[in-house]
Amino acid sequence: MSDTINHIRNAITNNISGLEQFQSALDDATLAKSIAGALDLIYNMKGRLIVAGMGKSGQIARKLASTFASTGTPAYFVHPAEASHGDLGMIHADDVLLLLSWSGETQELSDILEYSKRYNVPMIALTATKNSTLADKSDIAIVLPKVTESCPHNLAPTTSALVQLAVGDAMAVTLLRMKGFSTAAFREFHPGGKLGAVLTPVGEIMHTRDTLPLCAQSAPIIDVLGKSSEKSFGVVGLTDDAGALVGIITDGDIRRYITTKSDGSMKQAMWETQAHEIMTRGSICFTSDQLSAHALYVLQENKISTAFVLDGGKPVGLITMLQLLSAGVA
The missing domain is CATH 3.10.580.10 (CBS-domain)
Structure with a gap:
């Protein structure tokens, strides 16, 4: 039992360390400028925020699209594979793309990358590889610190997925503040369940x-x-x-x-x-x-x-x- 709890404790400690690495990285002027630029781009867009990613990054992207949408930033998730089979038509020039890939070399994102360049759709990359294909082709690249995964083999996306989630959530909350999104407006997007009850006048x-x-x-x-x-x-x-x-x-x-x-x-x-x-x-x-x-x-x-x-x-x-x-x- 003690070994099991120690493994749990170590994994949590590693996750906390990953978040602390990102927090410290915010002192870097380049990263801070990239995040600020991405927020301004999303804030001023006329269309919607399109969030995409594959694998674990795709799961995080789907959750972030929901968070952005529920906090006043119109957003939805597009699956890269489905995009290549017709869903690219859901992306318009007034939109902004937020693409997640820890390696920055996710092959399934290639069609979205080419499409965005062809139709001048602004693109934000959320990656941990500065000189990756995704970072190079994006208008703004948010390059995250290369954290060590909680996985003992440093392979399964665990801590990296948590950092992506934390960054995306922080951006959504910051946009909420920038837009002056009130509790009354918040309830418009959450009329049901526990949250709807709490926000009921x-x-x-x-x-x-x-x-x-x-x-x-x-x-x-x-x-x-x-x-x-x-x-x-x-x-x-x-x-x-x-x-x-x-x-x-x-x-x-x-x-x-x-x-x-x-x-x-x-x-x-x-x-x-x-x-x-x-x-x-x-x-x-x-x-x-x-x-x-x-x-x-x-x-x-x-x-x-x-x-x-x-x-x-x-x-x-x-x-x-x-x-x-x-x-x-x-």
């Missing part, structure tokens, strides 16, 4: 209209208790004459208040005391455009289960911890 899942537990701040405590029982949220919002939220009363507030009045007149405690006399001011609230993930975080941090959603100071919704968890926000 509070306004899309909150309780609204007649379901809201609201009372006037001048209402007697007995009315607040009735509203709390009717709506079953454990909290009642109190509004002023203009309809703005001025405070809240929880079920716990009512219980504690009744306890303090147990020796006095229940009529005075329940019918003659107005809600604003025991309410809590300055409660935590949200706006309908805030993300569900943020709402859940705030509720958890403040150890509360419910909060009102306001528009111009007026309550338009109510969001609960149960709603958020049921929607998949966690």
Whole structure:
């Protein structure tokens, strides 16, 4: 067992070393200039980013195309072999090519190389060989450090594939920042699953209209208790004459208040005391455009289960911890 874990540890250490080599290589002016030039080229393109590669580089290229596309840079993967059988027609002059080949001599990329030159399609190479065919024929060559593979024979693409992935992801994230790609825009590309739930605005899942537990701040405590029982949220919002939220009363507030009045007149405690006399001011609230993930975080941090959603100071919704968890926000 100890040998097995040591092999795992060594492989991970080697992968980390490969990433550190690339990070250190960024201090080289030539590499930094190439990456910056590639980002500018992609940022200013009118078409789409075409990502291609074979073997393990092809698997990384396919993943990177997905990452670019989901972060605001139109992109798709073209298989080099399929390109030679008709898919070259998917590549237009307004596009930019990003070709991955660790050796820079991948034979299957040759038709794409010739096509790009014939139709003046800008080409970026992601390779580890400076004087390779791919680097020489590209408009911009991002030459990565020749890392040692985690494979004990230094043959299977392992660490090299990880470095390609890290570089591509870093470029995608940098473009995201350059384009000012917002969380709202991000959700447009991720409407489903866990990520879609996290990025859902509070306004899309909150309780609204007649379901809201609201009372006037001048209402007697007995009315607040009735509203709390009717709506079953454990909290009642109190509004002023203009309809703005001025405070809240929880079920716990009512219980504690009744306890303090147990020796006095229940009529005075329940019918003659107005809600604003025991309410809590300055409660935590949200706006309908805030993300569900943020709402859940705030509720958890403040150890509360419910909060009102306001528009111009007026309550338009109510969001609960149960709603958020049921929607998949966690």
